[in-house]
Amino acid sequence: MNPASNLVLVGPMGAGKTCVGRRMAERFGLRLVDADHEIERLAGTSINTIFEVEGEAGFRARESAVLAALLAQDGIVLSTGGGAVLDPDNRRRMRERGFVVHLVVSVEQQLARLARDRSRPLLARGDREQVLRDLSAHRAPLYAEVADLVFDTDAHDSAAAAELLAREL
Numbered sequence: 001m002n003p004a005s006n007l008v009l010v011g012p013m014g015a016g017k018t019c020v021g022r023r024m025a026e027r028f029g030l031r032l033v034d035a036d037h038e039i040e041r042l043a044g045t046s047i048n049t050i051f052e053v054e055g056e057a058g059f060r061a062r063e064s065a066v067l068a069a070l071l072a073q074d075g076i077v078l079s080t081g082g083g084a085v086l087d088p089d090n091r092r093r094m095r096e097r098g099f100v101v102h103l104v105v106s107v108e109q110q111l112a113r114l115a116r117d118r119s120r121p122l123l124a125r126g127d128r129e130q131v132l133r134d135l136s137a138h139r140a141p142l143y144a145e146v147a148d149l150v151f152d153t154d155a156h157d158s159a160a161a162a163e164l165l166a167r168e169l
């Protein structure tokens, strides 16, 4: 990885993007920016409320605007939301402006890690397992398109994942 560039973490909900990102940022002396937190900060409200009031389309527009602004910077570790790869402009910017790591996680692990989570509106759309399997089937080729590196987080906590990942950069 070119140390001057950004490190961009993509992958589904529960893959550990924010936790692993925090550790990678500490390790490389970079700043961690979490795109979902930035969207909430700018909107002054939660992602659940944005989905309720503006629908998913409203959320995606905010997400793309935030990603464009963040990826104009240098020297950040960017933790993206699971659906950030849906917009082709986001995918292009990630590739142009960062080294992109796809954090992989199984649906079984996602279900375990997100068991008590109520902050992800997509999980409330139906049977959680089916929602996660459908998202995974739809998005797998999009993650593959942007990834410079693929890393499976199933067997590791965030500290071990960051340690192993750092060796591969």
Ligand code: S3P
Binding pocket: 011, 012, 013, 014, 017, 036, 047, 080, 081, 082, 083, 084, 119, 120, 121, 122
């Ligand atoms: C989403 C994932 C969430 C958040 C929003 C939508 C998705 O981020 O952006 O709830 O479309 O997969 P995380 O991947 O950080 O959970």
